[in-house]
Amino acid sequence: MEDQGAHPVMEALAAKRSAIIQEWLARTFHTYPEHTARFLLQETDPFRNPVGSTLTAAFPVLIDAVLGGADAAPVTGALDGIVRIRAVQDFTAAQAVAFIFLLKPVIRDLLKNAGQAAPDRDALAVLERRIDELALLAFDLFMKCRERLYEIRVREARRRVKILLKRRGVEGRNADPENGGNGEANRPIPDSPVLRFPDSPTLGWKRP
Amino acid sequence: MAEQTPKPEQLLQIDYRPPAKDWRDPTVEFRKGVFCYSAAPKNLEYLGLPNPRKWQPYDEDWKLPPNWKQIILEGMRDRLQKFRSFRLFMDICVRCGACADKCHFYIGSGDPKNMPVLRAELLRSVYRRYFTLAGRLFPALAGARDLTLQVLKEWFYYFYQCTECRRCSVFCPYGIDTAEVSMIGRELLTLVGCNINWVLEPVANSYRTGNHLGIQPHGFKDSIEFAVDELAEITGVRVEAPINKKGAEVLLLVPSADYFGTPHYFTLLGTLMVLHEIGLDYTFSAFASEGGNFGLFTSHEMIKRINAKIYEEAKRLKVKWILGAECGHMWRVLHQYMDTMNGPADFLEEPVSPITGTRFENAKSTRTVHICEFTADLIHHRKLALDASRNDHWTVTFHDSCNPSRAMGLIEEPRYILKNVCNHFHEMPESTIREQTFCCGSGSGLGTDENFEMRMRGGFPRANAVKYVRDRFGVNLLACICAIDKATLPALLEYWVPGVEVAGVHELVGNALIMKGEKERGTDLRGEALTPKEELVHA
Ligand code: SF4
Ligand code: SF4
Numbered sequence: 001m002e003d004q005g006a007h008p009v010m011e012a013l014a015a016k017r018s019a020i021i022q023e024w025l026a027r028t029f030h031t032y033p034e035h036t037a038r039f040l041l042q043e044t045d046p047f048r049n050p051v052g053s054t055l056t057a058a059f060p061v062l063i064d065a066v067l068g069g070a071d072a073a074p075v076t077g078a079l080d081g082i083v084r085i086r087a088v089q090d091f092t093a094a095q096a097v098a099f100i101f102l103l104k105p106v107i108r109d110l111l112k113n114a115g116q117a118a119p120d121r122d123a124l125a126v127l128e129r130r131i132d133e134l135a136l137l138a139f140d141l142f143m144k145c146r147e148r149l150y151e152i153r154v155r156e157a158r159r160r161v162k163i164l165l166k167r168r169g170v171e172g173r174n175a176d177p178e179n180g181g182n183g184e185a186n187r188p189i190p191d192s193p194v195l196r197f198p199d200s201p202t203l204g205w206k207r208p
Numbered sequence: 209m210a211e212q213t214p215k216p217e218q219l220l221q222i223d224y225r226p227p228a229k230d231w232r233d234p235t236v237e238f239r240k241g242v243f244c245y246s247a248a249p250k251n252l253e254y255l256g257l258p259n260p261r262k263w264q265p266y267d268e269d270w271k272l273p274p275n276w277k278q279i280i281l282e283g284m285r286d287r288l289q290k291f292r293s294f295r296l297f298m299d300i301c302v303r304c305g306a307c308a309d310k311c312h313f314y315i316g317s318g319d320p321k322n323m324p325v326l327r328a329e330l331l332r333s334v335y336r337r338y339f340t341l342a343g344r345l346f347p348a349l350a351g352a353r354d355l356t357l358q359v360l361k362e363w364f365y366y367f368y369q370c371t372e373c374r375r376c377s378v379f380c381p382y383g384i385d386t387a388e389v390s391m392i393g394r395e396l397l398t399l400v401g402c403n404i405n406w407v408l409e410p411v412a413n414s415y416r417t418g419n420h421l422g423i424q425p426h427g428f429k430d431s432i433e434f435a436v437d438e439l440a441e442i443t444g445v446r447v448e449a450p451i452n453k454k455g456a457e458v459l460l461l462v463p464s465a466d467y468f469g470t471p472h473y474f475t476l477l478g479t480l481m482v483l484h485e486i487g488l489d490y491t492f493s494a495f496a497s498e499g500g501n502f503g504l505f506t507s508h509e510m511i512k513r514i515n516a517k518i519y520e521e522a523k524r525l526k527v528k529w530i531l532g533a534e535c536g537h538m539w540r541v542l543h544q545y546m547d548t549m550n551g552p553a554d555f556l557e558e559p560v561s562p563i564t565g566t567r568f569e570n571a572k573s574t575r576t577v578h579i580c581e582f583t584a585d586l587i588h589h590r591k592l593a594l595d596a597s598r599n600d601h602w603t604v605t606f607h608d609s610c611n612p613s614r615a616m617g618l619i620e621e622p623r624y625i626l627k628n629v630c631n632h633f634h635e636m637p638e639s640t641i642r643e644q645t646f647c648c649g650s651g652s653g654l655g656t657d658e659n660f661e662m663r664m665r666g667g668f669p670r671a672n673a674v675k676y677v678r679d680r681f682g683v684n685l686l687a688c689i690c691a692i693d694k695a696t697l698p699a700l701l702e703y704w705v706p707g708v709e710v711a712g713v714h715e716l717v718g719n720a721l722i723m724k725g726e727k728e729r730g731t732d733l734r735g736e737a738l739t740p741k742e743e744l745v746h747a
Contacts, residue, residue, distance in 0.1 A: 033229075036318040039309050047637045050315065050672035084704070088664040089317060090242075148703060153660055156699040164421070164468040167434045 009111070009123035014067055016110050021059050023106045028055060028099040054081045066103065066130045079134070080141050087145035097138040103131050231326060232333070232353055234362040238266040241661035244368055244654060247408035252401060254412040259401025265364060276400045277355055281338055283399045287392055288339065294392055297384050298335045301325065307376040307386065312647050313369055316665035324376035324386040327366050331393055334359065364402050367393035369662060371654055372505070373610040373647035395507040403506065407653035410502045414514050419464035419498035428494045431467040439477055444727030447484035452525065453491035457562060459527040460490045461518060463535040463691035464498040471711050472694045474733040475534055478718025482583060485723055486563050486591060490531065496521035499538035500691060505653040512549040515541055519550050529559035530576040534712050536611040536690030537651065539578065543616040547574050564589040580689060583717060584621040587628050593722040598729065598738060599630040602685040604716070605677045606635070607670065607697070608645035609690030622689055622713050629720035634681040640673035650696035663696065664703055671704035678708050686710050
């Protein structure tokens with residue numbers, strides 16, 4: 001595990017924490033169409049603008065993880081909130097998690113502007129690795145979301161005609177006409193899927 | 209930020225941002241998960257609708273009739289003459305933007321064409337081009353567009369991405385109802401045979417047997433008897449559930465999901481219990497065996513055709529009035545269309561509760577009472593013995609279904625009932641309930657499996673408010689009074705807010721209801737064990 005103590009680069013960035021968050025958010029919102037980007041950024045009511053608010057609330061947690069190393073649980077929770085949204089929006093898998101990488105140029109620009117044109121390579125390497133780990137975690141979460149979607153769909157098909165099936169003594173048949181009732185729903189269905197946090201040893205976060 | 213920094217997309221070598229497009233560009237991509245499959249030809253044939261054929265939205269060739277453009281434009285002209293509201297909605301929008309960020313599909317997807325103002329503009333631009341002078345002379349200046357095949361495909365994409373929930377209309381200073389624009393859009397598409405199976409299959413089935421699944425009278429009878437048997441097991445009381453009983457006082461109308469799907473079924477059980485307990489003289493009809501009317505999502509003509517059975521059956525069975533169970537769009541039809549389309553119901557009487565004597569004046573002309581009004585009145589007059597602690601395993605919130613709340617103003621009655629039958633009730637934030645309620649994202653026939661991702665997007669604002677009350681108050685049950693909600697919200701919540709289940713209001717009434725002659729209730733209506741009273745005391 002890397003040294004997470006104070007480092008000039010980390011200190012410089014920590015001082016700019018809120019500027020980093022703002023810039024990263026702005027760049028991420030710009031992965032949406034223009035009008036939408038403005039709406040996501042400006043509407044502060046979390047119920048009128050749940051997408052923007054989720055991101056706005058989660059980014060500080062992610063930044064703290066990158067700058068200081070942090071516990072896995074809150075990071076995973078924050079990241080999950082974002083990925084869960086992007087997993088059902090009009091993005092490819094890569095586009096859905098690419099917002100993590102937008103952090104790299106944000107940090108690089110900031111350091112450059114702060115006069116750290118050639119910052120300590122080791123410190124930068126640590127930062128970049130943490131960002132990469134964050135991206136890997138995001139990808140794991142993305143896959144979980146997609147799996148969850150399919151599981152939920154199967155369960156829904158069953159619920160729709162559950163009483164009819166029960167009455168006929170049949171225990172379930174996939175009702176999807178496109179699949180022609182292929183018996184998919186006969187397979188045992190797991191209970192409400194639980195998100196398992198990736199426990200990769202490469203993750204640099206401090207464990208609780 | 210400095211100019212010379214490498215652009216993120218260069219670093220990544222992937223296109224992370226949808227290309228900026230002019231809204232006039234109609235190109236759409238039918239990606240799996242975000243559209244509904246086309247209607248099977250047999251259903252169009254059965255209903256006598258034009259252009260039955262095999263096709264799918266992602267096909268290049270939609271196999272339209274050669275004169276499709278003329279058909280659409282003539283259809284538009286017809287409707288502009290017939291519906292004054294339609295012409296108004298085409299003319300008066302000032303693009304103030306008040307509706308823009310109010311649609312759950314826009315909020316959840318970020319797609320600008322899901323802003324109600326732009327959704328309507330898809331049709332309006334064609335209206336301007338062919339029906340206004342400015343649009344004919346200076347199309348570009350007037351924001352007019354030619355009707356092309358791409359535009360037609362775009363209509364299909366976005367009019368089947370509107371749940372006709374009317375949330376946007378609440379915020380429009382001119383009262384423009386984009387739901388009605390979508391309805392006309394779908395009617396026009398139907399003229400050239402472009403409709404979806406999740407809507408037309410239930411319509412065809414309803415036309416044939418009276419209900420969505422095509423269940424015939426004997427099957428219907430079996431279903432109701434099955435419920436009566438199950439109730440006897442749970443409560444020890446055998447309720448009466450008469451079918452086609454001539455001369456009964458009341459015709460009970462339920463959505464068919466109540467007798468074939470869960471969690472609807474538990475609501476049916478609760479309803480049967482209440483009606484038994486008060487000794488109401490009522491009957492089911494094996495033909496009016498479905499309150500739901502997917503005609504509403506097809507065309508005005510289809511609403512009328514599918515709905516006719518209700519008054520016909522009321523007449524045949526010689527009832528005095530009609531009691532309608534928990535359903536959303538069924539109530540939009542009963543409340544806003546039935547009277548003028550299928551009425552006048554002068555062969556029925558003005559509904560009066562035989563138990564409390566309450567006269568339901570609001571139902572004077574349709575002669576149809578909502579079960580929540582009816583039950584709230586019973587509770588108000590203390591006609592039901594209730595033990596709310598039997599719902600103590602639930603911490604409940606209430607989702608206002610779009611149609612009962614916005615189309616008929618049924619807002620306080622379900623809340624009044626809930627507060628009487630459960631001890632733990634918490635509202636979601638004000639901007640997400642009552643008239644401002646967020647749609648489930650699956651209404652108007654879009655609740656199908658293949659459209660799953662779009663539904664998750666559209667339902668996100670609703671789920672987000674549920675998440676808030678789950679995290680804050682420990683809410684674990686979302687109560688609602690709509691059959692589509694009950695079919696689709698469980699999946700929505702499983703994705704966004706795991707741990708929150710969905711129930712009808714009358715399921716909770718059934719749990720709490722103390723019936724004469726009942727045995728000690730070991731389980732709730734779902735068959736989940738209840739904690740015996742003594743154990744609670746000692747705990
Ligand atoms: S609120 Fe009404 S007038 Fe304003 S843009 Fe929307 S539809 Fe048009
Ligand atoms: S009716 Fe509902 S779904 Fe349709 S545009 Fe308005 S808010 Fe959106």
